[in-house]
Structures are given as structure tokens and as C-alpha cells.
Amino acid sequence: LWGRVRRSVEAAEANAAAAADRLAAQRLSLAAEVARTWFLRQSLERQAGILEETVRWRSKASAMQQSREQAGLVTGADSARAATEVELARADLEAVKRQRGSAEHALATLCGQAPSQFKLPASRGWRQPEFSTGLPSTLLRRRPDLRAAEQSIIAANASIGVAQADLLPSFKLLG
Numbered sequence: 001l002w003g004r005v006r007r008s009v010e011a012a013e014a015n016a017a018a019a020a021d022r023l024a025a026q027r028l029s030l031a032a033e034v035a036r037t038w039f040l041r042q043s044l045e046r047q048a049g050i051l052e053e054t055v056r057w058r059s060k061a062s063a064m065q066q067s068r069e070q071a072g073l074v075t076g077a078d079s080a081r082a083a084t085e086v087e088l089a090r091a092d093l094e095a096v097k098r099q100r101g102s103a104e105h106a107l108a109t110l111c112g113q114a115p116s117q118f119k120l121p122a123s124r125g126w127r128q129p130e131f132s133t134g135l136p137s138t139l140l141r142r143r144p145d146l147r148a149a150e151q152s153i154i155a156a157n158a159s160i161g162v163a164q165a166d167l168l169p170s171f172k173l174l175g
Contacts, residue, residue, distance in 0.1 A: 003161060003165055004161075004162055004165030004166065004170070007158045007159075007161035007162045007165060008158070008162045010154075010155075010158040010161070011155045011156075011158035011159045011161075011162060012155075014151045014152070014154040014155035014158060015151070015152075015155045017147075017151040017154075018148045018149075018151035018152045018155060019148075021144045021145070021147040021148035021151060022144070022145075022148045024144035024147075024148075025143075025144040025145040025148060028144060030110065033110055034107065034110045034111065037103055037106050037107045037110060038107060040103050041100060041103040041104055041107060041120070044096055044099050044100040044103055045100060047096045048093060048096045048097055048100060051089060051092055051093040051096055052093060054089045054092075054093075055086065055089045055090055055093055058082070058085050058086045058089050059086050061082055061085075062079070062082040062083050062085070062086050064082075065078055065079045065081075065082040065083075066079050066082075104118065104120065107120075
């Protein structure tokens with residue numbers, strides 16, 4: 001008579017829609033975290049490649065400095081500095097390899113696999129995707145977290161209608 005049942009059904013439907021949208025938001029968040037971790041791993045892979053090349057070149061430079069020291073062209077300090085640069089590059093390489101391993105472990109966990117059994121395919125060269133600027137504001141309506149918040153407001157509004165209907169007199173028909 002006063003709309004109490006209709007408003008309680010409306011509130012329940014809005015709560016169900018909000019829960020579905022929160023689930024979609026969690027799925028989207030998980031997908032974003034997988035993508036972020038994958039890009040981090042790819043970045044660390046490139047850094048490791050660059051550092052391996054750096055170690056190789058610095059080792060050659062250190063060998064040249066040692067040859068020059070034996071010929072009496074440079075002092076021992078120059079040779080020691082070159083050897084130190086090689087060791088610093090190796091230390092940086094090991095740190096990047098550890099970070100890459102951590103990223104792979106995180107990626108395996110996010111994908112729901114055991115890290116010991118998780119294997120990434122060999123990278124065939126990748127480039128960062130291009131994003132267009134000036135996205136329309138209608139995309140905000142597609143965000144599941146905003147839809148869930150909207151449905152929660154609708155449910156709260158319907159609950160207010162139920163509470164108002166409870167203030168009015170009620171009657172029951174019995175068979």
C-alpha cells in the first residue's frame with residue numbers, strides 16, 4: 001500500500017547490481033595488476049640485457065687498462081678503477097636479476113600458478129602500446145567501481161523509502 005515492499009525489492013536489486021559491479025571492478029583491478037607486473041618484468045629484462053652488455057664492455061676496458069698498466073702507460077689506480085667499474089656493473093646486474101625474479105614470482109601468483117612451474121614465453125620484442133589522449137567522459141560511465149557506487153546510492157535511497165514506509169501504519173491480510 002505505501003510502497004514498502006516495492007522499495008525493499010528495489011533496494012535488493014540495487015545491492016545485487018552493486019555487488020556485481022564491485023566484482024567487475026576487482027577483476028579489472030587484477031587484470032591491471034597483471035599488466036603492470038608484466039610490463040615491469042619486461043622492463044627489467046631489457047635492463048638486464050643492457051647491463052650484460054655494460055659488463056662485457058667494461059671487462060674489455062678493464063683488460064685494456066691492465067695491458068696499459070703492464071706497459072707502464074697508466075698507474076695501478078686506473079686499472080683498479082676499471083676493475084671496480086666492472087664489479088659495480090655486475091652487482092647492478094645481479095640486483096636487476098633478483099628484481100626480475102621477484103616480478104616473475106608476483107606474476108605467477110597473480111596468474112594463480114605455482115612460481116616453480118610458471119614459465120613465460122620467450123619475448124619476441126615488444127613495444128609499449130600507444131594511448132590516445134582526450135578520451136570522452138562517457139568512459140567514466142563504464143567504470144565498474146563508479147557503477148557500483150551509483151548502485152549503492154540507489155540502494156540507500158530505496159532503503160530510505162522502506163524506512164519511511166515503516167513509519168506509516170501497516171496491515172496484514174490473513175487467509
